Amino acid sequence: MPVQRVLLALLFCCYFGHTQEQKIYGKIVTPQQSLPIANASIRIENTELSTNSDVNGTFSLAIPPMENYIISISKNGYEPLRLPFTVGTKPLDLGTLFLLKDVQEEITTNLISLTDSELENGEEQIDSNQGLLQATKDIFLRRAAFDFGQAFFRVKGYDSNQSIVLFNGMPMNRAFDGRPQWNTWGGLNDATRNQSYTNNLAQNNLTFGGPLGTTSINTRPSALRQGSRVTTSFSNRTYSSRLMATHVGSFSDDKFSFGLSGSGRWAKEGYLDGTLYNAYSFFGALEYKPNIEHSYLATFIAAKNKRGRSAALTPEVNNLTSRTYNPYWGLQNGKIRNSRERDIFEPFIQLNHFYSGKKVSLTSGFFYQNGYHKRSRLAYFNAPNPDPTYYRYLPSFYINNRIGADFSNADLARSGFLAQPQLNWNQIYLANKSSTQNGKAAYVLLNDVQDENILGISTTANITLAPQLKLDFGANFFQHSLQNYAQLKDLLGADYHLDIDPFSNTSNNTLSTPEVKENAVFGYHYKTRVNNLSGFMQLSYSFSKWSAFVSGKLEQKTYQRTGFFKNERYLNNSQGDGKKVNFTTYGLKGGLAYQINGRHLLEAQGLLSTKAPTLQNTYINPRENHLIVPNITSEKITSINLNYQLRLPDVTGRLSTYYTRFQNGTDINYFYVDAGVGSDFVQETITQLDRLHKGIELGFTFTLSPQVKLTTAANFGNYTFANNPNVTINFDTAGAEEELINLEGNLDLGKAQLQGLRLAQGPQTALSIGLDYRDPKYWWIGASANYLSENYIQPSTILRTRSFLLNPDTNLPFADATPEKVETLLKQQPLPSFYLLNLIGGKSWLIKDWYISAFVSINNVFDVAYSTGGYEQSRNGNFRQLQEDNLRDNPSFAPKYWQGFGRTYFLNLSFSY
Numbered sequence: 001m002p003v004q005r006v007l008l009a010l011l012f013c014c015y016f017g018h019t020q021e022q023k024i025y026g027k028i029v030t031p032q033q034s035l036p037i038a039n040a041s042i043r044i045e046n047t048e049l050s051t052n053s054d055v056n057g058t059f060s061l062a063i064p065p066m067e068n069y070i071i072s073i074s075k076n077g078y079e080p081l082r083l084p085f086t087v088g089t090k091p092l093d094l095g096t097l098f099l100l101k102d103v104q105e106e107i108t109t110n111l112i113s114l115t116d117s118e119l120e121n122g123e124e125q126i127d128s129n130q131g132l133l134q135a136t137k138d139i140f141l142r143r144a145a146f147d148f149g150q151a152f153f154r155v156k157g158y159d160s161n162q163s164i165v166l167f168n169g170m171p172m173n174r175a176f177d178g179r180p181q182w183n184t185w186g187g188l189n190d191a192t193r194n195q196s197y198t199n200n201l202a203q204n205n206l207t208f209g210g211p212l213g214t215t216s217i218n219t220r221p222s223a224l225r226q227g228s229r230v231t232t233s234f235s236n237r238t239y240s241s242r243l244m245a246t247h248v249g250s251f252s253d254d255k256f257s258f259g260l261s262g263s264g265r266w267a268k269e270g271y272l273d274g275t276l277y278n279a280y281s282f283f284g285a286l287e288y289k290p291n292i293e294h295s296y297l298a299t300f301i302a303a304k305n306k307r308g309r310s311a312a313l314t315p316e317v318n319n320l321t322s323r324t325y326n327p328y329w330g331l332q333n334g335k336i337r338n339s340r341e342r343d344i345f346e347p348f349i350q351l352n353h354f355y356s357g358k359k360v361s362l363t364s365g366f367f368y369q370n371g372y373h374k375r376s377r378l379a380y381f382n383a384p385n386p387d388p389t390y391y392r393y394l395p396s397f398y399i400n401n402r403i404g405a406d407f408s409n410a411d412l413a414r415s416g417f418l419a420q421p422q423l424n425w426n427q428i429y430l431a432n433k434s435s436t437q438n439g440k441a442a443y444v445l446l447n448d449v450q451d452e453n454i455l456g457i458s459t460t461a462n463i464t465l466a467p468q469l470k471l472d473f474g475a476n477f478f479q480h481s482l483q484n485y486a487q488l489k490d491l492l493g494a495d496y497h498l499d500i501d502p503f504s505n506t507s508n509n510t511l512s513t514p515e516v517k518e519n520a521v522f523g524y525h526y527k528t529r530v531n532n533l534s535g536f537m538q539l540s541y542s543f544s545k546w547s548a549f550v551s552g553k554l555e556q557k558t559y560q561r562t563g564f565f566k567n568e569r570y571l572n573n574s575q576g577d578g579k580k581v582n583f584t585t586y587g588l589k590g591g592l593a594y595q596i597n598g599r600h601l602l603e604a605q606g607l608l609s610t611k612a613p614t615l616q617n618t619y620i621n622p623r624e625n626h627l628i629v630p631n632i633t634s635e636k637i638t639s640i641n642l643n644y645q646l647r648l649p650d651v652t653g654r655l656s657t658y659y660t661r662f663q664n665g666t667d668i669n670y671f672y673v674d675a676g677v678g679s680d681f682v683q684e685t686i687t688q689l690d691r692l693h694k695g696i697e698l699g700f701t702f703t704l705s706p707q708v709k710l711t712t713a714a715n716f717g718n719y720t721f722a723n724n725p726n727v728t729i730n731f732d733t734a735g736a737e738e739e740l741i742n743l744e745g746n747l748d749l750g751k752a753q754l755q756g757l758r759l760a761q762g763p764q765t766a767l768s769i770g771l772d773y774r775d776p777k778y779w780w781i782g783a784s785a786n787y788l789s790e791n792y793i794q795p796s797t798i799l800r801t802r803s804f805l806l807n808p809d810t811n812l813p814f815a816d817a818t819p820e821k822v823e824t825l826l827k828q829q830p831l832p833s834f835y836l837l838n839l840i841g842g843k844s845w846l847i848k849d850w851y852i853s854a855f856v857s858i859n860n861v862f863d864v865a866y867s868t869g870g871y872e873q874s875r876n877g878n879f880r881q882l883q884e885d886n887l888r889d890n891p892s893f894a895p896k897y898w899q900g901f902g903r904t905y906f907l908n909l910s911f912s913y
Contacts, residue, residue, distance in 0.1 A: 025060035026094035040075040140699025143713035157719035157761035163212035169363040175480040187263040187281035190246035201605035208536040208553035221257035231910040240267040274329025275308040302347035308338035312896035330423030346371030367456040383442035396890040432494040439495030475535035486523035509565035524623035553587040570625040578626030583612035601645035653700030665689035675877025690722035717764040721754035749801040760794035781841040789833030794871035834866040863903040870897035
């Protein structure tokens with residue numbers, strides 16, 4: 001016993017001696033006026049040690065003696081400061097430390113303005129990359145969002161539905177396609193600037209997250225910079241001018257704080273011809289903090305966005321026109337009128353309660369949203385196609401004639417197209433008023449409308465079980481109701497429209513008269529309900545140089561369709577409630593991190609989960625019937641990330657490698673096909689689809705001097721189809737009875753030979769090098785040179801099934817369709833590689849209490865022409881047709897491409913008080 005007591009005493013003394021601490025202290029001020037900066041965050045990197053500066057800007061920390069500490073000082077609106085130091089045997093005075101106004105934040109805010117309106121290729125969805133700009137300081141992700149994003153680059157090749165966006169802890173992903181709807185708060189950059197991003201599979205204390213990571217947006221006014229700010233912008237991109245005003249304040253001894261923000265963005269037409277832009281946004285938030293532990297928040301956001309859309313074009317049309325050409329618009333009474341406009345208005349209100357105790361934090365919320373998505377289009381019935389780029393109106397139609405080239409009519413077609421390359425509204429009105437129509441519309445302008453109603457509740461708890469052990473868990477329930485219908489927007493001079501399907505001569509709704517007037521609901525009308533209940537739990541542990549976490553989730557999702565029309569083609573399967581579709585999914589992920597010496601960090605993260613198919617890919621043809629994809633299953637996701645983090649005083653960055661496999665996916669497409677199995681409008685259902693994403697990404701920042709920084713970023717990816725999926729097609733005009741549809745309208749085409757083909761997910765190789773200079777007199781300039789390649793168009797699936805080989809005349813394979821010829825004909829080609837040079841610069845002034853900043857950017861300085869993506873057309877659905885078409889100089893059904901912007905500019909002026 002005496003020996004044991006002596007040993008214990010010695011161990012205690014050794015431990016006490018080892019953990020003796022010394023104090024470091026200092027003061028944080030502004031460089032111009034030496035004003036103290038209160039509530040700045042002071043953190044000792046790679047430790048749990050942290051504190052905040054007081055009202056005088058002073059701070060102190062007790063730290064164990066150790067070499068190679070790095071102190072990190074940060075505050076919203078200021079540039080972070082990192083300093084290396086060593087604690088000896090005496091207290092250390094760090095002296096007066098200066099925090100500079102955050103130029104990078106100013107740059108980021110303006111880059112957001114450039115990217116928050118860009119669309120993904122042809123999908124009319126906002127790309128998630130733009131959220132990365134404001135939510136992270138990772139140099140690779142910033143380059144991915146701004147520089148690579150010009151070519152619709154996607155991080156790791158993932159769809160944006162693999163990311164999660166949280167608004168005050170509540171998910172904002174849509175039930176229809178799983179993607180975050182950034183337009184819901186578009187234009188409110190000041191109000192939503194308080195963001196954080198959890199990269200990829202890393203832990204997040206508010207949600208399980210997605211493979212692409214989690215963006216958390218905090219709208220609490222107490223977390224926003226107080227004061228007023230007015231911003232005006234000018235550009236030649238998607239909008240030409242913008243005005244935004246924001247004010248954040250407090251009253252009643254700071255117990256109440258509030259934020260107000262509004263913005264407008266306008267363009268008669270953007271960079272692409274005929275693409276109008278009108279957007280108005282409003283933000284209001286009120287926060288009540290009765291004490292230091294509790295906070296209550298009410299947030300209201302209303303953002304309306306209306307814009308003209310553009311089309312992908314064949315090389316023939318591109319060669320006849322220009323990169324800004326858009327066939328969707330024409331002049332009417334001297335004014336631009338676009339036939340395809342998108343109109344979104346989905347205001348929402350959110351109520352939150354936040355509790356922050358010593359060991360427990362709670363975040364709870366209630367969410368309600370109601371609004372609409374409208375997409376207009378021009379429909380025609382037993383009348384010529386009004387699209388000026390329709391293949392029969394182009395020179396290639398006459399040159400590619402099977403009985404011989406007709407150069408005379410080809411020249412006439414070329415002259416006619418060049419004389420009238422736009423939509424002819426006057427001709428459409430004349431056709432509708434023709435005496436042969438007797439008041440019946442040959443053309444109508446309609447809106448495809450989706451009215452969405454969302455109700456949700458959520459709660460999350462964060463518990464500190466021990467200094468090194470933390471537990472996070474939460475649950476949320478959301479109920480979505482999506483009502484879908486066609487609305488007759490404009491009869492275009494006619495008296496009425498006859499709601500009859502022109503291909504089968506059947507009624508779209510047997511419950512009402514087929515004659516419909518303007519503003520009437522016609523064509524289709526149904527509702528889908530989605531109930532989504534999910535919960536997660538996460539345990540994290542950190543000790544010395546090691547840290548680890550493990551997280552799990554469970555989710556229950558239910559879909560149900562209700563039809564309001566009784567479609568004559570599907571009398572027994574269109575009206576009333578369809579059967580419920582249920583999916584129960586799970587997720588498991590974990591991570592391990594090891595600090596080598598405080599400046600080098602290794603991380604490994606893994607994910608195994610299942611994900612329910614989106615509503616978009618569950619019903620085969622929901623506009624007309626209840627049919628569900630046969631044997632539909634949840635998608636399986638397996639992912640691994642390995643990261644190396646470097647944090648030297650003059651060099652910071654990350655090197656990562658990733659591997660993700662998506663299995664048992666489902667995809668539904670709609671198009672007209674002329675194949676060996678018949679010619680018709682079809683719904684193509686792809687099931688058991690596997691995709692593989694793997695690659696390396698890196699981003700490093702080198703501080704060459706206090707004024708000069710060099711940045712590098714690169715992605716070397718390989719995104720491919722990993723198997724040969726099953727393909728089934730459903731014919732639009734199959735018949736009226738469910739039994740007939742099952743027997744004749746549903747055709748199994750077997751496997752599609754897709755394995756090894758590249759996915760159309762943007763450039764898979766991307767390189768960037770940038771140089772930034774910041775002058776002590778508060779002006780800055782930067783340049784980035786970027787190289788993008790390995791970008792592929794979307795391959796046609798039906799062309800790679802057995803139907804492609806069948807001769808429609810004999811229903812037997814073509815004799816000359818050898819494997820070698822088929823492989824050559826369907827060989828996937830990448831889009832041309834290209835370089836882009838981007839420039840940014842700015843200047844700021846502090847005049848008394850006013851902060852004024854100017855920002856300018858020039859993208860694609862050398863006006864490089866490039867394609868951002870495209871897709872193969874499926875019209876030539878058999879070997880003979882495609883072979884004959886491809887032998888011509890201008891194939892009639894060549895792939896269609898989206899064109900990138902040429903040289904564009906953005907100028908921004910802001911005034912803050």
